[in-house]
Amino acid sequence: MPDRTAAMIADIQRLVRCESPSDDLDAIARSADAVALLGETLLGRAPERLTIDGCAHLRWRFGEGERVLLLGHHDTVWPLSSIRSHPAEVEDGVLRGPGSFDMKAGLVIAMHALAALPDRDGVTLLVTGDEEPGSATSRTLIEEEARRSSAVLVLEAAGPGGALKTARKGVSRYEVHVRGRAAHAGLEPEQGVNATIELSHQIQAVADLADSHLGTTVTPTRMRGxxxxxxxxAHASFMVDVRARTVAEQRRTHEAILSLTPRLDGAVVSVKGGINRPPLEPDASAELFARADRIARGLGIGPLRAMAVGGASDGNFTAGVGTPTLDGLGAVGGGAHADDEHVIVAELPARTLLLTALIAELLTESPAGVPMRSAAR
Structure with a gap:
């Protein structure tokens, strides 16, 4: 593969400079235009534009077979005008800019890897526009594409040192509401039912659901009352963030939170929310990681490292429907969502080479010969 580092830098900068905060649908639409144009230039084909509830997603399908799904997103957490204080510049081999690491560089890696393939028959590239806030409009689309595929390769950013992400915790989110009864705090407090006191009982009950030995975190977050x-x-509420490594743990905490009962006479407790993303468990990625590691060693860019992380991605959805999923194939760098977000430029060619070779190998195998999941399942 010819060295296309300079072209990749320019492409990443172009996408980063087209800002795309998740909550600004006009900005997301402009970003989709920029991603579509880049894809059309590199891949020779315009994508399908899938707008759901005003949010723009893009899909490239090559050929009739559905075998390998490349998955990424073009939205970021950065508000408009962040580019003024965090310009998309390269200095000392480091490319900086809002959304560069998470994950616009990953999109460029995916497109350049596909551009290097002589035959893309059987590949789908799906780029969504609402991953950061939880993929509310794209989840069904992602799961449908995953069910058509034998393998999913997620272009989210790599872990430290370029590690691939072979496990992610599942995420559940809840809002616990307490209704009490108002009364004058000085004249007749005994006539009231104190929602804040009830809230304190519920916060402790929720926190007690955590299990450090199993890696389950249950974190009460924002509180109002x-x-x-x-x-x-008379009213109080708090939000809860749950992270679990296994489906069993996610289900246990889910059922417990939905079963919360009041401690004070006259108080009423209700719960909104639920499971957002299932876990990406290690079994879902083991075969794909072993394959990628073997390929990397053969190319002289291995061995690869694997890691489990607490953060979720759309790869959780694809693993959740039973499709083998390997995550963290995107850029090497750091500082996701932070002021020092950056991409290490020297790593771009190797990441692209690895992805190209991995896709090519997956495409050469017949569906019946792939020791993963049948595309007909």
Whole structure:
């Protein structure tokens, strides 16, 4: 493969400079235009534009067979005008800019890898526009594409040192509401039912569901309650973030939170929310990682490292429907969502070479010969 580092840098900068905060649908539409144009230039084909509830997603399908799904997103957490204080510049071999690492460089790696393939028959590239806030409009699309595929390669950023992500915790999110009864805090507090006190009981009950030995975290986060300083609170609420390594743990915490009961007479507890993303368990990625590691060693760019992370991605959805999934194939760098977000330029060619070779090998095998999942399943 010829060295296309300079072209990749220019392409990443072009995408980074087209800002795409998830909550700005106009910006997402402009970003989709930029990604579509780049893909059309490199791949010789315009994508399907799939707009769901105003959010723009893009899909390239090559050939009739559905075998390998490349998955990424073009939205970022950065608000408009961040590019002014965090310009897309390269200095000392490091490319910086909002969304560069998470994950616009991954999109460029995917497109350049596909461009290097002489035959793309059987590949789908799906680029979504709402991954950061939870993929509300794209989840069904992602799962449908995964069910058509034998393998999913996720272009999210790599872990430290270029590690691939072979396990991700599942994510559940809840909002616990407490209804009490208001009363004057000075004249007759005993006539009230204090929603804040009930909330404290529920917060402790939820926190007690965590299991450090199994890696399950249950974290009460934002809390609200009360109206004035001299009124027994009639309403209060708090949010909960749950991360679990296994489906069993995610189900256990889910059922427990939905079963919360009040401790104070007269209080009412209700729960909204639920499971957002299932876990990406190690079994879902083991064969693909072993394959990628073997390929990397053969190319002289291995061995590869594997790691498990607490953060989720759309790869959780694809693993959740039973499709083998390997994550973290995107850029090497660091600082996702932070001021020092960056990509190590020297790693771009190797990541692209690895992805190209991995796709090519997967495409050469017949569906019946792939020791993963049948595309007809």
């Amino acid at each position: 009360g109206t004035t300083s001299n009124t027994v609170p």
